[in-house]
Amino acid sequence: MAEGSFRVGSLRLRNPVLLASGIWGESGRSLAEAYRAGAGAVVSKSIGTLPRVGYPNPTVEVLGPWGMLNAMGLPNPGMERYPEEIAEARALGAPVVGSLFGKDAEEFASLAQAMARTGVVALELNLSCPHAKGYGSELGQDPDAVREVVRAVRSAVSLPVWAKITPNTHDPAGLAEAAEGAGADAITAINTARALAIDPTLARPVLAHGTGGLSGPALKPIGLACVWSIFERVRIPIVGVGGITTAEDAYEYILAGARAVQVGTAVSTHGVSVLGTVARGLDDWVRRGGFPDLDHAVGAAHPR
Amino acid sequence: MAEGSFRVGSLRLRNPVLLASGIWGESGRSLAEAYRAGAGAVVSKSIGTLPRVGYPNPTVEVLGPWGMLNAMGLPNPGMERYPEEIAEARALGAPVVGSLFGKDAEEFASLAQAMARTGVVALELNLSCPHAKGYGSELGQDPDAVREVVRAVRSAVSLPVWAKITPNTHDPAGLAEAAEGAGADAITAINTARALAIDPTLARPVLAHGTGGLSGPALKPIGLACVWSIFERVRIPIVGVGGITTAEDAYEYILAGARAVQVGTAVSTHGVSVLGTVARGLDDWVRRGGFPDLDHAVGAAHPR
Amino acid sequence: MRVVVPVLEVVPETPTTVTLTFPYPPPSEPGQFVMVWLPGQDELPMSLSQTEGPVKGVTIKAMGETTRNVLTLSRGTRIGIRGPYGRPFDLSPRRVLVVGGGSGTAVLAPAAEAAHRRGSTVTVALGATRAEELLFYRRLSSMEGGQVHVATDDGSAGEHGFVTVVADRLLDTGDYDALWTCGPERMMEKLRASARARAVPFFASVERQMKCSLGLCDACAFGPFHVCTDGPVFSGAQLEEVFDFGRFKRDASGSRVPP
Amino acid sequence: MRVVVPVLEVVPETPTTVTLTFPYPPPSEPGQFVMVWLPGQDELPMSLSQTEGPVKGVTIKAMGETTRNVLTLSRGTRIGIRGPYGRPFDLSPRRVLVVGGGSGTAVLAPAAEAAHRRGSTVTVALGATRAEELLFYRRLSSMEGGQVHVATDDGSAGEHGFVTVVADRLLDTGDYDALWTCGPERMMEKLRASARARAVPFFASVERQMKCSLGLCDACAFGPFHVCTDGPVFSGAQLEEVFDFGRFKRDASGSRVPP
Ligand SMILES: Cc1cc2nc3c(=O)[nH]c(=O)nc-3n(C[C@H](O)[C@H](O)[C@H](O)COP(=O)(O)OP(=O)(O)OC[C@H]3O[C@@H](n4cnc5c(N)ncnc54)[C@H](O)[C@@H]3O)c2cc1C
Ligand SMILES: Cc1cc2nc3c(=O)[nH]c(=O)nc-3n(C[C@H](O)[C@H](O)[C@H](O)COP(=O)(O)OP(=O)(O)OC[C@H]3O[C@@H](n4cnc5c(N)ncnc54)[C@H](O)[C@@H]3O)c2cc1C
Ligand SMILES: Cc1cc2nc3c(=O)[nH]c(=O)nc-3n(C[C@H](O)[C@H](O)[C@H](O)COP(=O)(O)O)c2cc1C
Ligand SMILES: Cc1cc2nc3c(=O)[nH]c(=O)nc-3n(C[C@H](O)[C@H](O)[C@H](O)COP(=O)(O)O)c2cc1C
Ligand code: FES
Numbered sequence A, B: 001m002a003e004g005s006f007r008v009g010s011l012r013l014r015n016p017v018l019l020a021s022g023i024w025g026e027s028g029r030s031l032a033e034a035y036r037a038g039a040g041a042v043v044s045k046s047i048g049t050l051p052r053v054g055y056p057n058p059t060v061e062v063l064g065p066w067g068m069l070n071a072m073g074l075p076n077p078g079m080e081r082y083p084e085e086i087a088e089a090r091a092l093g094a095p096v097v098g099s100l101f102g103k104d105a106e107e108f109a110s111l112a113q114a115m116a117r118t119g120v121v122a123l124e125l126n127l128s129c130p131h132a133k134g135y136g137s138e139l140g141q142d143p144d145a146v147r148e149v150v151r152a153v154r155s156a157v158s159l160p161v162w163a164k165i166t167p168n169t170h171d172p173a174g175l176a177e178a179a180e181g182a183g184a185d186a187i188t189a190i191n192t193a194r195a196l197a198i199d200p201t202l203a204r205p206v207l208a209h210g211t212g213g214l215s216g217p218a219l220k221p222i223g224l225a226c227v228w229s230i231f232e233r234v235r236i237p238i239v240g241v242g243g244i245t246t247a248e249d250a251y252e253y254i255l256a257g258a259r260a261v262q263v264g265t266a267v268s269t270h271g272v273s274v275l276g277t278v279a280r281g282l283d284d285w286v287r288r289g290g291f292p293d294l295d296h297a298v299g300a301a302h303p304r
Numbered sequence C, D: 001m002r003v004v005v006p007v008l009e010v011v012p013e014t015p016t017t018v019t020l021t022f023p024y025p026p027p028s029e030p031g032q033f034v035m036v037w038l039p040g041q042d043e044l045p046m047s048l049s050q051t052e053g054p055v056k057g058v059t060i061k062a063m064g065e066t067t068r069n070v071l072t073l074s075r076g077t078r079i080g081i082r083g084p085y086g087r088p089f090d091l092s093p094r095r096v097l098v099v100g101g102g103s104g105t106a107v108l109a110p111a112a113e114a115a116h117r118r119g120s121t122v123t124v125a126l127g128a129t130r131a132e133e134l135l136f137y138r139r140l141s142s143m144e145g146g147q148v149h150v151a152t153d154d155g156s157a158g159e160h161g162f163v164t165v166v167a168d169r170l171l172d173t174g175d176y177d178a179l180w181t182c183g184p185e186r187m188m189e190k191l192r193a194s195a196r197a198r199a200v201p202f203f204a205s206v207e208r209q210m211k212c213s214l215g216l217c218d219a220c221a222f223g224p225f226h227v228c229t230d231g232p233v234f235s236g237a238q239l240e241e242v243f244d245f246g247r248f249k250r251d252a253s254g255s256r257v258p259p
C-alpha cells in the first residue's frame, strides 16, 4: 500500500494499524514514539473533564502470554492540561485520534469541542464508563445512551467521530447501529471484556478495583465475533481491536470486516516496534490473499 | 469434606465438582465414567424436544492451551430417546443433573416434566439458544424471557431448577436476579463467550457455523467476574463454570461466590481424572485457607 | 491445532478410492488418524495411510457427498489438517494376521509395513466387493516374503465370498500373535469371535461419528471409551466391554442406530 | 506473574527505613526493581537491595501512608511480588564512584558490591539528612579496600552539607570510569552536570510514578522512554533526551508536576 493511500471514512492515514487508547497515551512524546515505530495513527488516552488519578495499584495482572487484566480507572490529566501532550505529539508529526470519556451526552459534547481545538484528526468516544442510570453497567451498554452521546458529539464538532463499543453486551451490532444512526463515522470494536482475578492464597481480588478488563490474545476471538456481527449490520467503517499481536491477527480482523485495526497489549508484550511489524505484515497478507488492496479484503470472510 | 456432606440448596452431593453440560454427556455410560472419575454429579448434554444433529464439522477449534472454540449446535437425541442414557448413568450410580434447552417457556416446561420422570436430581436450564424475538440474540440474554422460562419450569416440576447464565450480556447479575425471582434454586454461571476464529489463508471462519463459544482457561477471568457480580445480588447458590482446570481455579470460583463448580474443557485437555483431582484439591485449598468448611469459603473474597 | 496445507498428489487407488498426500511434519504412528477439513464442506476423521516422513497421506473412499467430492479434488487444493489423534497399533507382535475389508485397509497398510520393517511376519487377507475395489493389493504384496490372500463378493478376484472365511482358514493353518483388522463392523465382529475361539490377540480399528476428536463432545462414545482418544484401535479385551460393538453406532444426534 | 510470599525478615536500617527479605528465586541484577504489593494497601516499585540467591530484599523508606505502614510489618506477613523489571547497571566499569542520597542507596548497594566482587574499585559517597539516616554505611564500608565518604544536612556525620560537594571533590581528585547515583532528582541532576564537565560516564536510577511496570500504561513516561522498561537506570546520554529530568515528574493522573 502506498503511503497515505489508506482511509477510514474521510480520514487518510499512512497505514491502517493504530495504537489503541490507553497504551502509551498519557504523554505526547510516547504517542509520537508509537507513531515513529510505525503506527498509521495513534489514539490518545481517554480524557475526561477533570484530572483523575485512577484506581490504586495493583492496576494490572498478567494471566499468561495469552492475556492480562487491567483496571486503571481512567487516569488522565483532564481536558485542561492534556492539549499540551497532543501539541507535543503533533509537533513530532503524529496524527492523533483524541479519545474521550464522560458521564453523559453533554459532557461528551463539551469535551469533544475542547478536543477538536487541539488539532486531533478524529475523536474516539470511549463509552465504557459507569452509567448513572443502570446499576453496575456501562453507558456504552445502552443503545439509547450511545445514540444520545454520539448525536450530541456529532452536532458539536465536524471531525470524524468513532464510537468505541464494549464487548460486555448481548448485542454489539445493536450498539453499533445506534452509533451509526446517530451519525458516527466509524465503530471501534472492542474495549476490554469484564473479568476478575482472585489471589487464592490471600482470598481477595488481585486488582485494587476488584474487577478489571481482559486484553491480549484471549480477547481476539471475542473481538473478531463482535466485528463480524457489526459488519453484518452497519455500513460505516469498523476499526478492529482486541488481542492483535501479529499481522495475521490484524488480517483476520480485516477479513471479519474491519477497515483498520488498533494494537494495545502487544505494545507491552512485543515492544512498540510491533506496530510497524503488523502494518508491514498486513500489507503482505492482503497481497498474498490475492486482494488488489485492503479495501477488497474487508469483510471477505463473510459468505457472499 | 465427608462424603455426602456437601449441598447445593436442598441437593446433597458427595463433592462440589460437577461435569459441565455438553462434555461426555451424550451417552449415559460416559456420564457414569465421569462420575466414577470423581465428579460430585454429572450434568447431561442439553436435551431438546426432537433429535438434532447439530452443526456440520468443523465444530471445534483449539486456539492454544488457553482456550478453544466450539459450535456444536446442540446435537442431542431428543427427549424421547435420551431417557435411556440417563437410565444407564443412574444404573451405574451417577447422580445426573438434566440439562434442557427449548425455544420458549412452554417447551422448557414440557421438557422439564419429561426430564423429571427420568430420575435426575436437578434440572439445569440452558438459556443460550437463539431467541425468536431478538435477532441474533439468545433467549438467556433477555431477563423477561429468563423469568418466564424459569417460572414455567418451576411450576411444572418439584425438582431443583438451576438457570444457566450466558456471559454475552451487559448484566449477568440482572439475569440471575430474574431467575431467582422466578423461583430458580441455583444459578449456573457461565456458558461459553461468543467468539470467532478465521482462517487467514482461506479467508473464512474455521467453524462451519461461523461464530462459536470460547471455553477453557481464557474464560476463567470472565466467569469469575460474572460469579462475583451475581453473588453480590442473589442469595440462591451459584454453580461456577468456565475455565476450571485446577483445584486452585475451582477455589477462586468459590471465593468469588460459587457454592459448587463445573468442569468442561479440562476433561479433554487433562483427562477425565481431572474431576477427582479438582475435587480433592479443592478440599485442601479450603482447609489451608483456614475455613472450617466450604460453606465458609463461599464468597470470602468479597469485602466484608 | 489446525493447519491449512495444499494437496500434493491425488492418487486414484480404486474406482471409488483416492489417496491424498499433503505436507504435514508432525510425527505419527500407524493406526492414528487426522481430521481432514474440506473447507466449505465437512471435516472428517481419516486414518493416515502414509505415516512416515514430512508428507502424510490419507486414503478416502467415496461414501457420501463429501467423500465423493474428494475423488474430484485436484493438486494444490487447500485442506485443513489437525492431529494425529488416537492410539496406534502395538507393533510388537512377531506374527501378525492383517485382515482388511474395503477402505479399512487404508489404516492397516502402514501398520503392516511398519511391523514388517521391524522383522515381524505379516500375512494379509483383503476383502472387497470386486477385483478393482481391492485396496493396496500391490502395495501390500510388495512386502518381501509377505503374502496377500484375497476374497471378493463377486468372485472377480481371489476367493468368492467373505474375507472372514479366508481369515478363519489362515487362523486354522498358521500361528499368529495378533490379528489386526479394519473394515465393516460386522466383519470385525465375526473376526473377533474367530480370534477369541483360537486365543489369538485381536485388535480392530473402529469407526464412529466424530466431531471434536479431543475426548470432549462424546460424539464417539463407545461403551466406557471414546474412539477418538481411547481408540480407534481397540483390543479384543476392550471390545468385550463395549455392548455396542457390532450392534449399534450413534448418529450425529447421539442416537443409537444400527451400525 | 505475581506471586504471594511471606516476609522472612524485617530489618530496621534507619529510624525511617527497613529492609524486607522474602523468598523469590527468579534471577535479578543490581538496578532492577520489583513491584511490591501490600494487600489492601498499594503496590509500589522497589529496587532490589538484595539481588543474589533465592531470598531477595527491598529497602523501603517511610514516605507516605503505605511506606509508613511497612515499618510496622511483621515476619510472615504475605506480600505480592512481581518482576524483576527494568534494566540493570552495567557492571563493567573498573573504577566506579557511587553517590547515594537517602533511600536511593538501596539500589546502589548491591550494584557496588557486585562491581567490587568483579574486581572494580568502588568509591562510595553517601548523603543523608542526619547521621542516623545514613543507609547501608556499614554494609558499604565492609567492602574490602572500599571507602565510604559521608555528608549530612545537619553535619551530624561526615561533612556538613550536600553529598554533591563531596562527589565533586572526589571527581576532581580521582579517576573514574563511571558515576552511579540514585537519590533526589535535583541531586542527580547536579551530579550529571559534574560528571559531564569531567567527561565521566554517568548513570542514574530514576524514580517515576509506576502502575503497570510493563511498558503499557505510560504512567512512567520519561521523554522518549519508559522508566519501567527502558530504565530505571539511564545513562547521561539518554538523560540528555529527557527534558523532564530534574524539572518535572508526572503525578498519578499523568499531569506534569515539579519533581
Ligand atoms: C477413526 C476413523 C478413521 C477413518 N478412516 C477412514 C479412512 O481412512 N478412509 C475412509 O474412507 N474413511 C475413513 N473413515 C470414515 C470417514 O470418516 C467417513 O465417515 C466416511 O468416509 C463417510 O463420509 P461422508 O461424509 O462422505 O459420508 P456420509 O454422508 O456421512 O455417509 C454416506 C453413507 O455412508 C454411510 N457411512 C458413512 N460412514 C460410514 C461408516 N464409517 N461405516 C459405514 N457406513 C458409513 C452412511 O450411513 C451413509 O449411508 C474413518 C472414520 C473414523 C472414525
Ligand atoms: C524504579 C523505582 C524504584 C524504587 N525503589 C525504591 C526503594 O528501593 N526504596 C524506597 O523507599 N522507595 C523506592 N521507590 C519509591 C517508592 O516506590 C514510592 O514511590 C515511595 O516509597 C513513596 O511511597 P508511598 O506510597 O508511601 O508515598 P506516597 O503516599 O506516594 O507519597 C508520600 C510523600 O512522598 C512524596 N514522594 C513519594 N514518592 C516520592 C519520590 N519517589 N520522590 C520524591 N518524593 C516522593 C510524595 O510527593 C508525598 O509527598 C522506587 C520507585 C521507583 C519508580
Ligand atoms: C492498560 C490499558 C489501558 C487502557 N485504557 C483505555 C482507555 O483509556 N480508553 C479506551 O478506550 N480503551 C482503553 N483500553 C482498551 C484498549 O484500547 C483496547 O481496546 C483493549 O486493550 C483491547 O486491545 P488489546 O488486546 O490489543 O490490548 C486500555 C487497555 C489497557 C490494557
Ligand atoms: C464441546 C462443548 C459442548 C457444550 N455443550 C453445552 C450444552 O449442550 N449445554 C450447555 O449448557 N453448555 C454446553 N457447553 C458449555 C459448558 O457446559 C461450559 O459452560 C463451558 O464450556 C465453560 O466451561 P469450561 O471452560 O470448563 O469448558 C459446552 C461446551 C463445550 C466445550
Ligand atoms: S469425537 Fe468428540 S469425544 Fe470423540
Ligand code: FES
Pocket (backbone or CB within 6 Å): D209, D210, D211, D212, D213, D214, D215, D216, D217, D218, D219, D220, D221, D226, D227, D228, D229
Ligand atoms: S509503569 Fe506503565 S508504562 Fe511504565
